Amino acid sequence: xxxxxxxxxxxxxxxxxxxxxxxxxxxxxxxxxxxxxxxxxxxxxxxxxxxxxxxxxxxxxxxxxxxxxxxxxxxxxxxxxxxxxxxxxxxxxxxxxxxxxxxxxxxxxxxxxxxxxxxxxxxxxxxxxxxxxxxxxxxxxxxxxxxxxxxxxxxxxxxxxxxxxxxxxxxxxxxxxxxxxxxxxxxxxxxxxxxxxxxxxxxxxxxxxxxxxxxxxxxxxxxxxxxxxxxxxxxxxxxxxxxxxxxxxxxxxxxxxxxxxxxxxxxxxxxxxxxxxxxxxxxxxxxxxxxxxxxxxxxxxxxxxxxxxxxxxxxxxxxx
Numbered sequence: 001x002x003x004x005x006x007x008x009x010x011x012x013x014x015x016x017x018x019x020x021x022x023x024x025x026x027x028x029x030x031x032x033x034x035x036x037x038x039x040x041x042x043x044x045x046x047x048x049x050x051x052x053x054x055x056x057x058x059x060x061x062x063x064x065x066x067x068x069x070x071x072x073x074x075x076x077x078x079x080x081x082x083x084x085x086x087x088x089x090x091x092x093x094x095x096x097x098x099x100x101x102x103x104x105x106x107x108x109x110x111x112x113x114x115x116x117x118x119x120x121x122x123x124x125x126x127x128x129x130x131x132x133x134x135x136x137x138x139x140x141x142x143x144x145x146x147x148x149x150x151x152x153x154x155x156x157x158x159x160x161x162x163x164x165x166x167x168x169x170x171x172x173x174x175x176x177x178x179x180x181x182x183x184x185x186x187x188x189x190x191x192x193x194x195x196x197x198x199x200x201x202x203x204x205x206x207x208x209x210x211x212x213x214x215x216x217x218x219x220x221x222x223x224x225x226x227x228x229x230x231x232x233x234x235x236x237x238x239x240x241x242x243x244x245x246x247x248x249x250x251x252x253x254x255x256x257x258x259x260x261x262x263x264x265x266x267x268x269x270x271x272x273x274x275x276x277x278x279x280x281x282x283x284x285x286x287x288x289x290x291x292x293x294x295x296x297x298x299x300x301x302x303x304x305x306x307x308x309x310x311x312x313x314x315x316x317x318x319x320x
Contacts, residue, residue, distance in 0.1 A: 028104065028221075029102075029219045029220060029221065030101075030102055030103055030104055030219060030221075031101070031102040031217075031219055032049070032101060032102075033048075033049035033050065033051060033099060033100050033101040034051075034099050035051060035099055036051070036098065036099040036217075037051060037053050037072075037073050037074065037093075037098070037099060038053075039053050039054075039055065040052065040053050040073070040099055041053075042099070042100075043118075043119050043122055043123075045115055045118045045119065045122070046118065047095070047106055047111055047114060047115050047118070048095045048100065048101040048103055048106055048115060049100065049101040050092055050093055050094070050095060050100040050101065050115055050119060051073065051092070051093040051098055051099035051100050052090060052091065052092050052093075052119055052123070053073050053080075053090075053091045054088070054089070054090050054091075054123065055080060055084040055088075055089045056083070056084035056085070056086075056087050056088045056089045057088060058088055059088075060086060060087050060088045061087055061088065061127075061129070061306055061309070062087065062088040062089075062090060062125045062126075062127070062128040062129070063083055063087045063088070063089050063090070063128065063129045063131060063302065063303075063306060064090050064091075064092070064116070064120065064125070064128045064129065064130045064131060064140070065079075065080075065089065065090070065091040065092070065131050065133075065136075066091075066092060066094065066116065066130070066131065066132040066133070066136030066139050066140055067091075067092075067093070067094065067097065067098075067133055067135075067136050068133045068134035068135050068136055068158075068200070068288075068289070069134055069135035069226050069227050069230070070097070070197075070214060070215045070218060070223060070226075071097065071098075071133070071134075071135075071211070071214055072093050072097050072098030072099070072214040072217075073091045073092070073093050073098055073099075074098075074210055074211075074214065075133065075211070075214075075289065075291060075292055076091050076291060078291070078292060078295030078296075079291055079295045079298060079299040079302075082295065082296060082299035082300070082303075083299050083302070083303060086303070087303065087306065088125070090119075090120070090123060090125060090128070092116055092119055094112050094115075094116075094135070094136070094139065094226075095107065095111070095112055095115055095222070096218060096219070096221075096222025096223075096225070096226055097214070097217075097218065097222065097226075098214060098217065099217075102218065102219045102221070102222045104221055105221075105225070107221075107222060107225035107226045107228075107229045108229040108232070108233070109138045109139060109142045109229050109230055109232075109233035110142055110146065110233070111229075112139045112142070112229070113139050113140075113142035113143040113145075113146050113147070114146060114147075116139060116140075116143055117143060117146065117147040117150055120147075120150050121150070125150070126149065126150055127150075127151075127152040128150060128151055128152060129152060129153050129154075129155065129302070129305065129306045129309070130143055130144065130151050130153070130154050130155070131154075131155040131157065131302055132154075132155070132156055132157065132159065133157040133158060133159075133289065133291055134157070134158050134159055134200075134260075134288065134289075135159075135226060135227065135230050136157075136159075137156040137157060137158070137159025137239065138159060138230045138233050138234055138239065140154050140155075140156065141154065141156070141239045141242050141243055141246075142233065142242075144242075144243065144246045144248045145242055145245070145246055148246065148248070151248060152248070152249075152309055153248055153249040153250070153251075153305065153306070153309060154243060154246075154248050154249070154250050154251075155250075155251045155252075155253065155301075155302055155305060156239065156243075156250065156251070156252045156253070156271075157252075157253045157254075157290065157291060157298070158253070158254050158255060158258065158260070158261060158264070158288045158289065158290070159234075159239060159252075159261075160234075160239075160261050160262075160267045160270075161234065161238035161239050161240040161241075161267065161270055161271065161274070162234045162235050162238045162239075163230070163231040163234055163235060164235070181220075181224070182220050185220045185223065186220075190212050190216075193212045193215045193216065194207045194212050196215075197211055197212065197215070198259075199259040199260055199287075199288065200259075200260065200287065200288045200289050201259075201286075201287040201288060201289055201292070201293055202255065202257035202259075202285065202286055202287035202293060203257065203259070203287070205287065205293060238274070240270060240271045240274035240275050240278075241274055241275075243271075243275055243278075244274060244275040249277075249279075249305075249308075249309070250271070250275060250277075250278045250279070251278070251279040251280070251281070251301070251302075251305045252267075252268055252271045252278060252279070252280045252281075253280070253281050253283060253290060253298065253301060254267060254268055254280075254281075254282055254283065254290075255282075255283050255285075255286035255287045255288055255289070255290045255293065255294075256282050256283060256284045256285070256286065257285070257286060257287045258287055258288055259287055259288060260287075260288045261288065264282060265282055268280040268281075268282060279305065281301055283297060283298065286298075
């Protein structure tokens with residue numbers, strides 16, 4: 001074997017060792033909880049410490065807001081002022097996101113839902129309208145299953161019944177490749193994070209800097225394990241079937257210009273078919289995140305759904 005080949009093999013072997021060592025270090029990284037939202041505070045819970053923001057009158061009907069994957073409480077900033085005038089609004093950072101703790105494990109949907117349940121109990125909140133965006137849609141579904149005494153009704157925003165109808169896109173998926181993924185995570189520039197986030201909106205949407213920072217706050221483990229936990233949960237049994245079994249009134253919203261969920265109108269029809277009486281709305285001019293792109297319309301739909309709780313469910317469900 002020539003000297004050149006020996007050098008090349010040595011370089012490749014060294015690179016492989018560096019990649020392996022980086023994967024071990026990156027995948028072992030953890031972070032403590034810290035307040036990074038105005039008005040935020042940290043709740044110390046048995047499965048991890050999470051950040052919450054609470055606004056509005058405490059004696060008003062309560063709306064719970066649970067964000068999407070790689071997101072944080074600030075994805076609700078456009079909606080919260082439209083809700084907290086007449087509702088008690090509780091927004092949480094899921095484990096591994098925003099200002100919440102980022103441990104080495106614990107990113108299954110049942111665990112995330114149990115942490116939210118602990119937070120609601122600690123805040124004295126019951127009979128909430130639980131609103132979940134994307135990954136949060138799986139969490140509020142599990143919350144309704146596992147802690148039905150806390151949840152009166154559920155709103156799912158751009159979460160398909162199973163993950164067979166969704167893809168995070170090429171850039172986001174590259175980070176899940178073994179060994180290579182941790183290396184890409186370590187060196188990711190902001191422009192690539194921004195590019196990866198573009199699929200979460202309608203084409204042409206200008207991704208805010210703070211959303212890029214939300215991704216950068218995560219650890220590799222929280223980024224890697226959160227969507228796989230959601231995939232395992234919904235593929236075991238679809239959200240539509242889980243919600244039907246819960247018996248909780250359900251509304252599902254989706255953006256008409258989705259880039260993550262395949263054929264959103266068909267997904268809405270699937271919810272209605274499996275769980276008759278589900279209220280659905282296809283929001284024009286929005287992609288995967290109508291809570292950010294169309295906050296006024298989304299907030300109005302969520303608020304109106306809450307107001308209908310005083311009516312008999314049979315009288316209001318079944319609307320297209």
